Amino acid sequence: MTYAQFSRRARLSRRDLCRRILEGHRDSIKTKKEPTAVKNLELIFDATLKVANAKGFQAMTMRDLSQASGLSMGALYAYFSSKEELLEMVQSTGREVTGRLLREGFEEVRDPVERLATAIRTHVFLSEAMQPWFFFSYMEARHLGKRQKELAKQSELATEKMFADVIRAGQTQGVFNGHDPDLTAALIKAMLQDWYLKRWKYAARRLAVDAYAEMVVKMVMAFCLPVGAVATVSGEKKR
Amino acid sequence: MTYAQFSRRARLSRRDLCRRILEGHRDSIKTKKEPTAVKNLELIFDATLKVANAKGFQAMTMRDLSQASGLSMGALYAYFSSKEELLEMVQSTGREVTGRLLREGFEEVRDPVERLATAIRTHVFLSEAMQPWFFFSYMEARHLGKRQKELAKQSELATEKMFADVIRAGQTQGVFNGHDPDLTAALIKAMLQDWYLKRWKYAARRLAVDAYAEMVVKMVMAFCLPVGAVATVSGEKKR
DNA sequence: GTCTATAGTGCGATAGAC
DNA sequence: GTCTATCGCACTATAGAC
Structure with missing residues (x-):
């Protein structure tokens, strides 16, 4: 799988995302005309991610936000009741989409090695397609309330468990060696996060998303596969 | 090297750190009596890191800060002229200490494999000893002014180049395989960062700092050493 | 459904007493 | 060298016109 293939399949346009947000907040959003609401939500979220990712949500x-979105302050408050609620809307939307697409991403792949590689690629590609959301979620998580912060942690642990379970299954089948699956998953996640957190670094190096994903796959396989088996995983097996 | 050994050698008490800060800001700090100034700086930095790391510096x-440090607002402004200057003081101090200790950490180790392993361990141990500083530097970097932000980026790239150079030297000696040293260094850094950024995760798992360092070393060696050579690096060579 | 104008709050920073 | 009291400002959120 390449990033181009992933993008075509995932189809996560901001428009669709905003329609989803509208559905989830029908009762709290005062604007009832759907096309208007979706259009304005798009403006609001674009502006929020742009400004907040540059200077921080608190700042x-x-x-x-009014200036960046083109909406007046009064209009903004038709879509959320406080700045904090806006924060939670962005966070929960990101979480929901991520969880869904990640699970869909590799459920049909059965071979443990390909399954792990696909999980890694899917995460990198997803974070590329939704980079502002991922960056925002990571950096602003600690400004959430207690309840929402707990949800964010659970979401992170769930993603990690997903990787750990793939590794555990591979170990049971005798394909992977015995390194601690949970800790391995944590290290994988750390490498995946760097791609959307330190974008300036990789942009300066003109490193493409596909190359990054393959590098992480290689590193993980070198670690998880028994000595001697590494050489066989440089490319994908199928096709 | 273990964390206990590192701590004994590095001796980076907060007291010493604050004395260093005082020296660097002698002219801008209004309190001239050294013992008082050092004591208050300690209170200020402890409080800043504690509060800011919990809710963010902007928030x-x-x-x-006055309440957490026990100093009045008036007294605080004897040590910095604005909130922004306080931010820069914390950042620049962290950068300076990190750079120095990291360079000292492994300069005497010559064998490429041990050199890379020592660099990794030193970074993990350093970030453990100064966890609040590292966390703060990472999370608040984007609230800096343009000039300071540039310095922060340079510092990150310098650390990464340090790892890349160790790998390059090992490649020249034929000890490491041919994976891109710069990208490998970036992935190493990503794993190192997780230790001080996601402390709640590792604390919940009761994972010790030594175990984390060894896990990263193993992963990196599995990737950098030619196939077949991996088994020989499970422990340290000397002693 | 969206605008402008503003009320009310809480911030960073300082002046002057001790 | 530090404290208390307060200034001026910029913020979030809203009320009422259109």
């Missing part, structure tokens, strides 16, 4: 004022 | 008010 972003409602005036900033 | 921390001067009143929060």
